[in-house]
Amino acid sequence: MATNPTLDLLMNRASVRAYTDRVPDDETLATLVRAGQQAPFAYQCCSVILQRKGPFAWQAPLRLLVCADLHRIGLIAARRGWRTRTNDLQLLLFAVQDAAYLAQNMVIAAESLGLGTCYIGSPLVTAAALRERCQLPPKVLPLVGLVLGYPAERPAPRPRYPLDFTLFEERYPELDEDAVAEAMRVMDEGFLAEDYYRKLGTMVAPEGREETLTVDDYSWTEHISRKLQWSPDPAPMLAGLRACGFDLAGAGEDA
């Protein structure tokens, strides 16, 4: 594998779940968001709400709420005498990309400045409430929270699937039992070696079943499998999206 300081930074980064009390200063925060803005794919359909009033996950001192934002481009189009007609589904799936590319640039920028970060996925689930709290205009969807601060832990990088379980050439292969088993082994042994779930103090309950595992054998593949039992009904998320002005089955404004 090739190596250089940027690759080292990308390869060695891990999410931080313990922070000191020190609050990043305004210049640092401005630097992060500017680096985020410079990400490509720039319809710039994303904005960031700096949240200072916690509590936030992992007792982080701050959270950046990253939003998919079609509001500002709508204002701009209106000033040019146009109305937005593209359907909401397409707008959303492109704006989510804008927002995620910006967010990931902020993660890298933060790492380069000695800050720790952790993505928090819940804003998408609590979108309607966040819309009220942050007074979001229509067509702005809270996508992901990025808590950040100065790390009080230095975790090693976490395991990932084998490369040949993620990178395929020309066609998606049939993944045989051995390939799946090897991917599971790498993930589970990696998290167990770090004592990850014991330190986290969380095991997801096995919905509708007796618990048969302990923190000595509960690991990543079981954790994710159990989470995949949650939220079978799309109605709450569809309602949150509608509250934020996105109707995924609806036609564009003038269609």
Next chain:
Amino acid sequence: MATNPTLDLLMNRASVRAYTDRVPDDETLATLVRAGQQAPFAYQCCSVILQRKGPFAWQAPLRLLVCADLHRIGLIAARRGWRTRTNDLQLLLFAVQDAAYLAQNMVIAAESLGLGTCYIGSPLVTAAALRERCQLPPKVLPLVGLVLGYPAERPAPRPRYPLDFTLFEERYPELDEDAVAEAMRVMDEGFLAEDYYRKLGTMVAPEGREETLTVDDYSWTEHISRKLQWSPDPAPMLAGLRACGFDLAGAGEDA
């Protein structure tokens, strides 16, 4: 603003739309995807198809097709005796984030190795056809293409909105006429200064109206506004998603 080599790289990067014939070698490609995998938010619901058979946008020698991928986690859950029950909408919006964070890490890694990249948004629109061509299993959605290669141009970083048009504190403000006008000025003057649309050789036709602009005054805000007239009907994209196994209004498998 703070500065360091990683921040310089993030701030100076620009999408490349002209490439040499040199094909990145396998070790380089493996390095990029490994760096991508190390991105956070890791349900790892994303995979990458290396495409060598062009032609690709901007005559790039290669394309990495980044997919939101719920197939592998489904195989793993099955091996653990679980079925995926989470609704497709939620799965998709989280998998798209996984995929985008991976993709953006690849962009940064490529830049650090002297490669140029450009995101191509069309795979989301042509998902059903790509599914056939790449033999994607159900629950794998082509999200974005990343063309890459060695740059035959060195564009300066492109303009972005003023920071105070993107970063807000606690609440989304009412954006007044002056703020919108200033954001438009920065974007339009920046792209005109680069002669961007003249070099690109493209102006989007003004749907249903007479053309009143030339490459001397056509710029970013008009370009985006005109694109926002496209695709008022969500049916084609909904059909593409369904072809790839995602029913956004449907309940989870066992709901």
